[in-house]
Amino acid sequence: MTLRHNWRISEAQALLDKPLMDLLFEAQTVHRRFHDPNEVQVSTLLSIKTGACPEDCKYCPQSARYNTAVQRERLLEVEQVLKAAQAAKAAGSTRFCMGAAWRNPNARDMPYLEKLVKEVKSMGMETCMTLGMLSKDQANTLADAGLDYYNHNVDTSSDFYQEVITTRTYEDRLNTLENVRDAGMKVCSGGIIGLGESVENRATMLTELANLPTHPQSVPINRLVKCEGTPYEANNDVDDFEFIRVIAAARIMMPKSMVRLSAGRESMNEQMQAMCFMAGANSIFYGCKLLTTPNPEESSDQKLFKKLGLKPAKLPYQHDEETTADWLNSANETPKKRQLENIPVAVYRP
Ligand code: SF4
Secondary structure: OOOOOOOOHHHHHHHHHOOHHHHHHHHHHHHHHHOOOOEEEEEEEEEEEOOOEOOOOOOOOOEOOOOOOOOOOOOOOHHHHHHHHHHHHHOOOOEEEEEEOOOOOOHHHHHHHHHHHHHHHHOOOEEEEEOOOOOHHHHHHHHHHOOOEEEOOOEOOOOOHHHHOOOOOHHHHHHHHHHHHHOOOEEEOOEEEOOOOOHHHHHHHHHHHHOOOOOOOEEEEEEOOOOOOOOOOOOOOOOHHHHHHHHHHHHHHOOOOEEEEOOOHHHOOHHHHHHHHHOOOOEEEEOOEEOOEEOOOHHHHHHHHHHHOOEEOOOOEOOOHHHHHHHHHOOOOOHHHHHHOOOOOOOEOO
16 A cells, blocks of 8 residues: 555545445554554644635635624734743644635735744744745745644635635645645645535545645645635535545545544534544644634543543654655554654654
């Protein structure tokens, strides 16, 4: 088994159509080859600039085009952001993600963003930002400041994309992802389930993500949070099992990536979240707010971790695809066993 970048949509569709027990078994088998099945990486997401976004993403309450309950807020002061990062670290987060509701950052914002990256990094956390489209120069500037990850979701498949967003193209998204990769940062990119897309659109989105030049190191799978005032406020609910299938297919198609159970988690009961972890999700956002939509309280996450015997990942994962072949040669060993035996470990940083 190698990391593939030549997936066909029909193969992704076949995964999504599999009997659920077979699909879960396959996803668990793949998951255990690359990850500790009892570890979940924990990130915290803070909105550093909320609302008044010029884009028209139909699911988003931060778009200035829709009349929603989101109050427009100015850019947070550096001190406010650092205080939140300290609190996130104390709560067990290893990665701090800062998001701004922009089409793209302005040149005047770059020094502020660089300062945030440097300061948060100096606390010993991984840094991530989601700021909209990035030019090559902006990507290089953020990478030079030490930014580890950049989030830019493809949201959905290229053939359904125009139904969801008209103010930027799918190509624009891919260009930003390329700029991020070329600058040497890790990519966080996934999508949203529940936009009205078909199962084939889901298969296409997963295929497009898995066929990128490198698999995104983080793949957030979001379930639509229906926000009042947005065009998607009355969308049909996504069936729990259909959502779990997407997680499992993402795990199988992008085996080394961290698959993140992302927005929509607050509406999932413990059993549903446990099934998502079983299907291969191994990353979550901690904290009471996910940008502007609610997220389960930290304490309820901690209780769930305890019930399931899960532990927050302490060591950041490494995502160097070139080392994968070594790792696959001993696929039956667990990452921990390899560490104990002092064999070079492809999955964890020492
Ligand atoms: S998803 Fe991002 S880009 Fe789209 S409207 Fe919301 S904040 Fe703006």
